Amino acid sequence: MKDAQGVPSGLLKLLAIEKNLKGNHPRTSLIRNEVGVLSAGYHGENEMNYYLDMLMDEKLIALRNVRLSLMGKFFEIDLLILTPTFMLVTEVKNLTGVVLIDHRSGRMFQHINSKEKRYRDPILQVDSQAKQLEYFLKKKGVRFPPIHQLVVFVNRNVHFKGYDDQKLDDRIISAYKFPATFQEIKRDSSGVEVNWNIAYLAEMLESSIIPKDYKWLQYFELNYGDFEPGVKCAECSRKMFRDYKLKNWVCCGCGYASHWAFVESLKDFYLIFGDQITNRQARWWLGVESDSTTRRLLTKIGTEHIRRGKSSAFKMTFDFGNDFNYLRRRM
Numbered sequence: 460m461k462d463a464q465g466v467p468s469g470l471l472k473l474l475a476i477e478k479n480l481k482g483n484h485p486r487t488s489l490i491r492n493e494v495g496v497l498s499a500g501y502h503g504e505n506e507m508n509y510y511l512d513m514l515m516d517e518k519l520i521a522l523r524n525v526r527l528s529l530m531g532k533f534f535e536i537d538l539l540i541l542t543p544t545f546m547l548v549t550e551v552k553n554l555t556g557v558v559l560i561d562h563r564s565g566r567m568f569q570h571i572n573s574k575e576k577r578y579r580d581p582i583l584q585v586d587s588q589a590k591q592l593e594y595f596l597k598k599k600g601v602r603f604p605p606i607h608q609l610v611v612f613v614n615r616n617v618h619f620k621g622y623d624d625q626k627l628d629d630r631i632i633s634a635y636k637f638p639a640t641f642q643e644i645k646r647d648s649s650g651v652e653v654n655w656n657i658a659y660l661a662e663m664l665e666s667s668i669i670p671k672d673y674k675w676l677q678y679f680e681l682n683y684g685d686f687e688p689g690v691k692c693a694e695c696s697r698k699m700f701r702d703y704k705l706k707n708w709v710c711c712g713c714g715y716a717s718h719w720a721f722v723e724s725l726k727d728f729y730l731i732f733g734d735q736i737t738n739r740q741a742r743w744w745l746g747v748e749s750d751s752t753t754r755r756l757l758t759k760i761g762t763e764h765i766r767r768g769k770s771s772a773f774k775m776t777f778d779f780g781n782d783f784n785y786l787r788r789r790m
């Protein structure tokens with residue numbers, strides 16, 4: 460079974476923005492809301508892993524966030540499972556509260572904290588994803604197994620049912636039922652004649668995935684001036700100051716001190732503004748006055764000095780899989 464996933468880069472970027480935004484910024488609640496949506500999606504997919512692990516002995520390949528381009532538009536499948544006899548388009552829902560699904564009007568209502576949120580009927584979602592996937596594969600000229608669809612509610616604190624006592628579509632299940640439902644589909648597919656190669660299909664699909672490029676600064680109309688520069692304390696989030704004698708960063712709130720506190724700030728900069736930083740930008744962002752100290756700090760984290768026209772900058776390299784775990788606690 461194939462598996463690899465960390466916190467998505469789009470969510471990490473947003474967490475860094477939220478962390479460094481100026482106090483009482485007018486976009487704060489919008490950004491927090493978006494963090495909530497993306498975190499719920501991420502936690503939902505992690506929860507789903509637990510149920511996928513129960514199928515460890517099965518011949519299957521699981522692909523996540525399969526975002527493909529079809530005729531100039533994108534469609535995205537949360538979880539696509541490939542087996543020798545069928546494919547499964549899976550929409551993972553991490554909603555809580557009472558969820559009512561109205562197949563007649565094609566809508567879904569979530570009641571939570573005495574508020575109502577409206578969504579599209581998830582069956583319409585998976586149907587259209589499956590159709591688009593089918594079309595995509597046909598255009599590629601490859602053979603592929605029959606495509607099934609499932610909508611999986613992963614949160615334990617959800618009660619979902621048909622609106623107005625409608626019968627719910629069988630393809631909507633709770634995560635608890637996922638392993639049994641998988642086995643049912645597998646049994647029903649046992650007569651399917653296999654004349655395709657799922658390893659090849661998976662490889663082809665994986666290489667066609669176009670990850671979403673989150674342009675949050677544009678999206679929320681933010682610029683340098685919207686951010687509060689300065690090294691922030693890992694313990695209490697207040698600003699830290701550089702103690703030049705000790706070459707240390709010290710928090711004026713809780714007294715926490717660290718030689719390496721500036722590294723997280725540079726990682727934040729990387730997530731928010733990109734991989735290049737000039738000496739001047741770094742002085743502003745870290746709150747350091749000295750040119751040479753800044754250069755030393757930037758060299759310490761293994762940056763590459765690059766020329767940019769007449770000026771020069773430092774190119775930072777970080778690993779999305781390992782280097783941003785400090786942001787997890789903000790999710």
Ligand SMILES: [Zn+2]
Pocket residue numbers: 692693694695696697710711712713714715
């Ligand atoms: Zn502190």
